[in-house]
Amino acid sequence: MVLRAMERRTKTRVMPKQAETEITLRDVTVRYKMAGGGTKTVLHRLNAEIRAGEFVAVLGETGCGKSTLLRMVLGQEFPSDGAVTVDGKPVTRIDARCGYVPQKYALFPDRTVMQNVLYGPENAFCGWMGRLLPRFWRFRRELRAEAAQLLLRMGLKAADFGKYPMQLSGGMQQRVAIAQALLMRPPVLLMDEAFSALDPLTRSSLQQQMKDLWMETKPTVLFVTHNTSEALLLATRVLVLKPHVEGETESNVLMDMQVPHTNEPLAVRKRTREFEQLREHVKQCAFRETETGLIAGATTAQVQEMPRRGDAAE
Ligand SMILES: Nc1ncnc2c1ncn2[C@@H]1O[C@H](COP(=O)(O)OP(=O)(O)OP(=O)(O)O)[C@@H](O)[C@H]1O
Ligand SMILES: [Mg+2]
Numbered sequence: 001m002v003l004r005a006m007e008r009r010t011k012t013r014v015m016p017k018q019a020e021t022e023i024t025l026r027d028v029t030v031r032y033k034m035a036g037g038g039t040k041t042v043l044h045r046l047n048a049e050i051r052a053g054e055f056v057a058v059l060g061e062t063g064c065g066k067s068t069l070l071r072m073v074l075g076q077e078f079p080s081d082g083a084v085t086v087d088g089k090p091v092t093r094i095d096a097r098c099g100y101v102p103q104k105y106a107l108f109p110d111r112t113v114m115q116n117v118l119y120g121p122e123n124a125f126c127g128w129m130g131r132l133l134p135r136f137w138r139f140r141r142e143l144r145a146e147a148a149q150l151l152l153r154m155g156l157k158a159a160d161f162g163k164y165p166m167q168l169s170g171g172m173q174q175r176v177a178i179a180q181a182l183l184m185r186p187p188v189l190l191m192d193e194a195f196s197a198l199d200p201l202t203r204s205s206l207q208q209q210m211k212d213l214w215m216e217t218k219p220t221v222l223f224v225t226h227n228t229s230e231a232l233l234l235a236t237r238v239l240v241l242k243p244h245v246e247g248e249t250e251s252n253v254l255m256d257m258q259v260p261h262t263n264e265p266l267a268v269r270k271r272t273r274e275f276e277q278l279r280e281h282v283k284q285c286a287f288r289e290t291e292t293g294l295i296a297g298a299t300t301a302q303v304q305e306m307p308r309r310g311d312a313a314e
Contacts, residue, residue, distance in 0.1 A: 086188065
């Protein structure tokens with residue numbers, strides 16, 4: 001009887017149904033205490049309604065608060081003012097429905113690739129008591145098969161599954177962290193520069209995989225990137241943030257734009273004239289070129305006055 005009750009419980013906990021999940025940011029302000037006294041405002045009066053199944057790319061120059069925003073939705077930190085809600089409920093602790101790929105990959109150094117990927121779901125299975133259930137071993141077999149499939153899709157080889165993180169390159173560790181976040185098909189995916197450590201070829205292939213995976217289960221995604229093309233290829237909506245300047249009353253959302261969704265392979269999409277125009281539009285409206293790259297905050301007029309250089313954001 002107890003075992004039956006546990007099985008019923010685990011069934012719902014281990015394989016959550018793909019839920020419709022929307023995220024709301026209402027007047028979200030984040031202030032950090034500074035070491036020498038005083039505070040620094042990072043996010044200021046951020047408002048956004050992110051509908052279930054939207055793929056939102058978050059762009060903006062370094063330090064404007066992109067990672068902070070993801071941590072607020074995850075429930076790792078909380079706003080100083082305003083509210084973040086997921087499915088209409090305020091976020092009060094780390095939300096198990098969120099798959100999270102942090103900016104710095106965080107794998108257990110003493111666990112193999114496969115053990116790292118399985119760690120979360122196995123522990124969600126009623127702790128050690130759950131392991132007494134025959135269902136656990138069936139579930140583990142299925143999960144292992146799914147994890148293997150996902151790791152292969154991420155470009156790892158079967159021979160890598162038994163390796164430890166220190167035996168892998170940074171890019172490979174990053175791909176393991178992505179597989180880890182995707183395994184349970186979470187209804188919300190928070191990805192912080194998940195592809196930044198990858199070479200251009202692997203990055204293109206993972207972008208296509210990411211798009212395909214999103215099309216399969218339609219999670220709600222917040223995807224931080226510094227790459228304008230990547231944002232426009234993957235996302236259905238682009239949010240560009242700019243750093244908050246003390247004393248400014250406006251929000252630090254510089255641009256909030258819907259992106260037309262197409263089913264073309266990304267390699268084809270990238271070469272279309274429509275895509276090129278879209279990319280130019282975002283760059284002209286939201287970014288300003290400097291010696292070191294593109295930074296958020298330009299007006300169209302400012303950019304038009306500047307001589308063109310190579311695309312520093314790609
Ligand atoms: N816990 C903290 N305490 C104090 N300041 C913090 C804390 N976390 C972040 N900050 C500051 O908040 C600002 C925004 O940080 P955040 O990591 O969100 O930026 P980002 O947009 O993700 O930048 P990047 O593109 O470089 O990753 C930075 O100036 C950072 O130093
Ligand atoms: Mg960051």
